[in-house]
Amino acid sequence: MTTSSAAPDQHGSTAPTGGAPLIPVGVLGARGRMGTEVVKAVHAAEDLELVAMVDAGDWLFDVANAGAQVVVDFTRPDVVMDNIRFCIDNNIHCVVGTTGFDDEKLATVAAWLEPKPDVGVVIAPNFGIGAVLLMRFAQEAARFFPSTEIVELHHPNKVDAPSGTAVRTARLVAAARRAAGLPASPDATTDSLPGARGADVEGVAVHAVRLTGLVAHQEVLMGAAGETLTLRHDSYDRASFMPGVLLAVREIGRHPGLTVGIEGFLGL
Amino acid sequence: MTTSSAAPDQHGSTAPTGGAPLIPVGVLGARGRMGTEVVKAVHAAEDLELVAMVDAGDWLFDVANAGAQVVVDFTRPDVVMDNIRFCIDNNIHCVVGTTGFDDEKLATVAAWLEPKPDVGVVIAPNFGIGAVLLMRFAQEAARFFPSTEIVELHHPNKVDAPSGTAVRTARLVAAARRAAGLPASPDATTDSLPGARGADVEGVAVHAVRLTGLVAHQEVLMGAAGETLTLRHDSYDRASFMPGVLLAVREIGRHPGLTVGIEGFLGL
Amino acid sequence: MTTSSAAPDQHGSTAPTGGAPLIPVGVLGARGRMGTEVVKAVHAAEDLELVAMVDAGDWLFDVANAGAQVVVDFTRPDVVMDNIRFCIDNNIHCVVGTTGFDDEKLATVAAWLEPKPDVGVVIAPNFGIGAVLLMRFAQEAARFFPSTEIVELHHPNKVDAPSGTAVRTARLVAAARRAAGLPASPDATTDSLPGARGADVEGVAVHAVRLTGLVAHQEVLMGAAGETLTLRHDSYDRASFMPGVLLAVREIGRHPGLTVGIEGFLGL
């Protein structure tokens, strides 16, 4: 609502939206590409109050002083662990979009949270609600279809192929297929050019298209006798991640401990 | 497995698939377009036994005499109620794909079932698992997207527009939007040719394409800032309904009473 | 290349790209949304030189003084005719993207050009090469398919439905169908909700989807027995119009007189 550093006790007394107090939010990495979007989105949300914007060179203490209850972190892998540690110590919930988390780092965060049963941290590789729904639906539907393949399509400046989201989706599908006891997808191919049938991710073929003009798109194709079901997500703009970030900001107070991914916040 | 009219007590003693007895199945409307497919599908299923094929002019008693535990009915609106009554009286579960059920008929079936707590009847407007999943996913996802529209595409011999499935999907989406308190889909149109913006089904725009060469297809398009999620179902063949029919045959014994739609059998 | 107002005779002597002189270009409406893109695109093109940027309040004489051989006009309907008149009088070719041209205005421009056999003016409703190709291909293919329908999809702030491009495409398709003697598209619909079958543009059904998150998209669907051919254009960004604008700038010197649309410059 405002960018002032208003003290937290003020929020209880001002309740413009039907009596519920505003949630005071701090943004770390506020001048980065994603941070800038987060600042705009928090500012525009009627139930949130932007109380601190911090970037490299600023004092982290500002977010505590400003009374932030939730911090959103889109910084860098080399500083994010210090940020999370600071927030947990100061009883501030964290919504983390910074990348580079492996099992070891996740275990460290979980250990830090143990003595703080009221604090929540969510670390999410993808805040796009559409992308999260697509993965969820693919996972639910996979067992009903003998065949599933994935086609992801991106701008040609992308360095990895397939995309991380496509690989993750393929793994979820593969796990669902195994759990249902499905045999391998039928494929009579005997005469093939190298690469034609895509990358094999745990038995799921994944194809990566790179095309000038595209942004970020993914299709999951599932087929059974006489029918196909196709789930497609098109992402045109970083703005598409903001509803997921705001959802996490609103929900994290009700989810103490460590959460990976925002799927659990969608109430599916 | 076989089309013999083997007595039911034989089934308990022959258990080719890992000890589980075959389910004896009768098909009503066996010579119709859908019935023919059902006969083939039951015949090909390893855990089912086709014990009776009945069509207009045949005795309904045959299905009872043959020991059917489940009957599949793809007949006509004017005879289906008698068929269901007969099956319930004879403790035979019913899987019904015949059309024309309104609230009154459903209430009648439910009343017949009351004194028979072990008998199940499922009446489904669509046995296509892909179509059912699409409706379910559209319903779940709708509240996350300010905009939802539906495009259905069919062969040009179809007499109704939009399709019944599209109208049903639109109603499910509309209900989910209302439950979530979403406002109307944004639409700045002020200068429009009649019909351009589709049919309005409870606030959801539905567009019907009719094209030589197509079979039966449906797209649900959902949009939020910077992203869209598209769910598409393509049905090429009546064979696509058989997995849903067989699923219902296998599940109906565990679902006494009246069930409308097979969604509840999918374990979602 | 540069924004200096270098005199035209300089260009003949500097020839960085293989000896061909640069084409000096002026931009009218240079501070508008499209004009800004044109300025960037001309600046970035190795064979063009940006010699004048003019907007409301600037002197039109600047473009002549600066030696522009070609002017690009993205201004407003109420000033564009004066701009064109000035350019023709000064022997400057015009590439016009401003809207609002009717037959009368086109006739006026053609009359002005009569005494100037070396000057060319191209007035184009759409500089997107993809969109122009789509229209061309739809027109060529239409006569081979009993059915053609159009679905256009745009952001929800658009005020007209269907889009001007969709209406134009429908008219081209309708004309091709008439020329080939095709009967009406088959359609057995007898039971329809109002609007379900879209807008009727000379016998071609056109459906307009409006969805948050979308930009500008169009599909032409053509069907014959057992097959469909779909042509789809997705426009994500105003940048997509620039290749067409630059093509027109390079070609207009070879096309004296009045040209409507850039299709003729594509060498198809």
Next chain:
Amino acid sequence: MTTSSAAPDQHGSTAPTGGAPLIPVGVLGARGRMGTEVVKAVHAAEDLELVAMVDAGDWLFDVANAGAQVVVDFTRPDVVMDNIRFCIDNNIHCVVGTTGFDDEKLATVAAWLEPKPDVGVVIAPNFGIGAVLLMRFAQEAARFFPSTEIVELHHPNKVDAPSGTAVRTARLVAAARRAAGLPASPDATTDSLPGARGADVEGVAVHAVRLTGLVAHQEVLMGAAGETLTLRHDSYDRASFMPGVLLAVREIGRHPGLTVGIEGFLGL
């Protein structure tokens, strides 16, 4: 029209469609999968007369005796050359859909045709007009787009990947790109799973999806800054090849000599 073996001189005297004589047609391989469709299609066409149906074991002389002016050959690679030789010797035009022609066989047919300046033979790998149009449009459009990739999607019983049509389309696109002096499609991929980026056909990436439920589908995706153009062909049924076969039957009399592919008959 009829399957009688009416003598050819009858046709000149019966002219039900506006005075034009019927074209007498013979079908070789008449009991095969494609031949059966051809027989039905010729029979249903008002301007053609089915005068002979020949299959393995029948006399080839029958087609000459029956007065066929055009023969359609969907037989086998090991007999098709004899069939063509016979037809040329008997002054019968040939429409050939049988596969297995290499440059040597084509040269042989061309040599046979030299002393017969009035006889035409068309040998086509694909009679689907939609597929032919897609290839033609891809070829025309390719030079306007920095990026082109192809995704083909088929039923899982197909043994070759990519499909012959996709490889042919890729080669046409690659040739058009070379002719226009386009550099390689941009692709920053440095971190890739094997196969993710598809098969490389002369610099054009081709991806092959295999999915239960699908029939035969192909997409050509072309991208430029801010826009993409997608051409998609869906083939659901062998019936889709018949319009192309009938077109060839009607046109071959006006195209003496050897023609490869039906594209030249489309009047594009």
